Amino acid sequence: MIKKESYIGKSVKRKDGPEKVTGSAKYVGDLKFGSMLYAKILRSKYAHAKIIRIDTSKAEKLPGVKAVVTGKDFPQRMGLYLLDRTPYAVDKVRYYGEPVAGVAAVSEEIAQKAIELIEVEYEELPAVLDPREGMKEGAPLIHPDLKNYEHVPAIYPKPDTNISNHFKIRKGNVEEGFAKSDYIFEGEYYVPQIQHTPIETHTAIVMCDSTGKFTIWSSNQSPNAVRKILSHSLKIPMTKIRVLGPYCGGGFGAKAGVNIEAPLIPLALKLRNKPIKYVTTREEEFRDTFVRQGMYAKIKTGVTKEGRIVAQELEMVWDAGAYNEYGVNITRAAGYSSAGVYDIPYMKTDSYCVYTNKPNGGPLRGFGMSEMHWAIEQHMDMIAHKLGMDPIEFRLKNIQRDGSTNATGQVLKDVGIEKCILRAKELIGWEEIKGEPKPELSSGKVRAKGLACMIKAPAMPNNAASSAIVKFNDDGTVALLITAQEIGQGAFTALAQICAEELGVPEDWIKVSQPDTDYTAYEWQTVASRITYSAGNAVIRAARDAKRQLLEMGAKHFGVPLEELDVYDGYVYVVADPARKIAVKDIALGLTLPDGSGWGGPVIGKGVFIPEGVVSFDKETGQSPKGVSHWTYGVQAVDIEVDVDTGKIDVKKVVAVYDIGKVINPDLAKAQTEGGIIQGLSTALFEEMKFDEKGKLLNPSFVDYKIATAAELPEMIIDFIETPLEDGPYGARGFGEHVMVPTAPAIANALYNALGIRINTLPLTAEKVRKAIKEKYGI
Known part of the structure; x- marks a missing residue:
């Protein structure tokens, strides 16, 4: 019997470590293409105002300016859960900093000069800065058309108000519960808006080619969500949108969904075959991203x-x-x-x-x-x-x-909070505290x-899906094709460990792909602390599918039942006689039989996962x-x-x-x-x-x-x-x-x-x- 070393529970080196330490890792900001143009955005100087007039004529005449767009050029709304946002303000602005017009030029400096030449006339409206005031009857409506906005079924907007969703919990009769109580305690608490402050500011490059296909390079956590949102808004099939995800220099949620990609779309539609790059300034990052x-x-x-x-x-x-x-x-x-x-x-x-x-x-x-x-x-x-x-x-x-019910009435099991509390109490050296x-x-x-x-x-969502493709190369190494994004959390490393554990090959044989929606397997989004769980399950299934194919070829080669074989350290071997083995590289593209004929074929495994019963x-x-x-x-x-x-x-x-x-x-x-x-x-x-x-x-x-x-x-x-x-x-x-x-x-x-x-x-x-x-x- 072979004693196997497990990769699970082991601290292997990060997959992305060498590239990031040496500075060779490529982020969107590092990418340069021939004939690249640069975008700048004119932003509102009012928090709430009607747009009376926009004059872009001076900007359009500036040498080096290739296109100028406003909200009228692309009025379609976008969104993942609630479609309430356009790339540029159409009839009014709703926050200080909202995009009003965009320019693409041969340099950032010219684009900035053009932005300063655009004239906008506003009629200022009362601003709502406190949500408690915004909820009140008679408050200025920020989105009068809320009742017409598309949204997913789990969201419940209240028409003709500023309430975009109202989620309720009603577990038993709470007044009955208060009647059974000896004491009632009340409190009020507040947290302000804060920023994510990633090291890498939001950056994107968008190009629309002569066939109408968009290619987007984006510092983004959710390439497939970007593709889905843009496909819906542009009314074009997803095959016409390709989203690539180079390394992402910190996200923390700020780079989920569509962000700065949207203002580049109308510019790209006007300038075919021209990649247009936009890098937010630190001020824009603070104010104009999530x-x-x-x-x-x-x-x-x-x-x-x-x-x-x-x-x-x-x-x-x-x-x-x-x-x-x-x-x-x-x-x-x-x-x-x-x-x-x-x-x-x-x-x-x-x-x-x-x-x-x-x-x-x-x-x-x-x-x-x-x-x-x-x-x-x-x-x-x-x-x-x-x-x-x-x-x-x-x-x-x-x-x-175990056995408790939570707010939604779910009966819980495998609950570990008590162990966490007791362990934290021990490690901090807790001393009993009573009273003030x-x-x-x-x-x-x-x-x-x-x-x-x-x-x-x-x-x-209940149907949030993950998938993975495991593809063997000629030399027995493995390409793991996923669209989960590496945002610094170590996803590529953990998923490579899972893949190696299941396949029985060394972990350093696994190369994890960076997201490319044209080629990598579907992933809903890299959000929700779900990648190890959801994508990890998909990788397990893909690796097991690939391993089964290896074992089938091994069974053909050795003339023994598949169940009598296993894979470890890059070899398919007979469990009862480990000396009888064949290198994975020798069968990764198919088995050569004694008469010289081939059997099987390239080993490619697929795996999918959706949580069941939600x-x-x-x-x-x-x-x-x-x-x-x-x-x-x-x-x-x-x-x-x-x-x-x-x-x-x-x-x-x-x-x-x-x-x-x-x-x-x-x-x-x-x-x-x-x-x-x-x-x-x-x-x-x-x-x-x-x-x-x-x-x-x-x-x-x-x-x-x-x-x-x-x-x-x-x-x-x-x-x-x-x-x-x-x-x-x-x-x-x-x-x-x-x-x-x-x-x-x-x-x-x-x-x-x-x-x-x-x-x-x-x-x-x-x-x-x-x-x-x-x-x-x-x-």
Whole structure:
């Protein structure tokens, strides 16, 4: 018998590592083509205004300008979930920075000069900057035609309002639940819009050839979604659209769906066979690409005197910006996840997506979970303290376990949150905390610990599909053809490990393709922490299909039943007699028989995967026996130090424990978690998009918008629980986004445990903390 070495659970080197370390990796910005043109966009200087007149004549006459377009040239709406956006404003602008006109020229400098020559006359309209005001009757309508917009069936816009989606949970009679409660606690919480700040700004090149076929090179997380959206808007078949995905320098959700590709389409239609390149400036990146939505939350929770949660009512109002095509689904995801990690018998949730005259809301690592858990996890801590209970004791009394039902009525199994809490408690060195802390303050620094939990499911359609093709080369090496994108998370490496494990060939024989919708296998999108889970399952099936073909040829060669053979280290061999073997390279293109004839053929395996049994949520109640494919749980605990004199929070240590089912690559899993912790810490302490009273973004650069740096790095202790997922590859669950979700509420809870100060609005700046100290203690 051969003792096989497994690639699962092993830290192999990153597939993309050498190229990125040496600088040879190609991003869209590195691509250059002959006869390339360069685009610039004229953007609105009003948050809400009618367009009275646009005069492009001076720009068109400028030498070097090849085309000028406006909204009239391409008025078709685009979107993945809700078709509410056009490449350029048609009749009015809806946020400060919206594209109004585009120019393609022989250089960026000429394109910029042309933009400055375009004259636009506006009639300013009242702007809606607060979604709570936007919900009110009589508020200015940002999209009067909302009732006519196409949308997917799971989205429920309210015509003649600014509400683009309203997702409901009705689990039992919540008033009956409150009547059974001994105490009722209420709280309000807020998170602002923030930016993704990827290192690589959005970049795209678009060309339409003489046959009308579009080729698009894009820093994008979802090539097939881009193709689908453009095919629908252009009214052309998908075979007429090719999307290629070079390496993507950070996405975090910002590069999902169609972004800056759209304004290039009308220019490409006018300029056949001319590749047109557009690179956003850092200011445009901040203001004119997806931002994380703001959110206001109100929570009302009923509990017994023993500390058992009975009922909860939650209202979330999402500040989704001027266009909500992605935001409507974030609102939905937060709605069906609104129990958090808790087993609550009676629930009422209303999650509203609301148009405002601010930048476009979209996905940012967590897809609504960071925002929602900021509210829920602080609220749970507050209740524990009011009851005189330790926050961990309170959570353990109320968390979901096998057999619990969540907000949507799904009966849960393989729930690992208790193990995560207990492990985090041990690693952080938790000391029991009861009641409000009463520190004796004058100056100096105060130390304290805090904890927060989280839950997340992949937010994707019930039929979100993955596929993979495994193709053997003449020398036995393997091409893995997928359209999953490598955005820094290590997807290519993990999928190569899975492929090698199944095929029985060395991992370094696997070459993973970069996305090309003309040639690589279909992938819905690289979002939702679904690639290891969904694409991983497709790769397993494709590899097993290819392996079966190898074994069939081996059976023919050795004259034994297929079941008596296996593949390992690049050889097909007889299990009972491993010395009888044949190299994979010798049969990869087919078997040569003793008489010189051929048999079989090139080995090409295919695999497909769609999660089974996922059922839509009821429109009125949000109930479903299985509304999502799976859930992933996690916990973070922090140890912080607060400077009483300045209000500055210094995060000393973060413990992160996640139940990810099965660790495919320990180093990648750890690195993912470290990155998520820093991103969560950054949103907790620094990040906020600030606007003036007219809706203009005031801090569209790293000069004024602060993010965490190496100076803020805490000690990080990371551990994983492995409760296998029934249909996960080797039991693995998705967890890429989850690792930034609980950081901010854990820090907020630690701040309370340090000083008895509860700050319900992000970020927890030194100014806010110092003000709260002064108000509470008079110092």
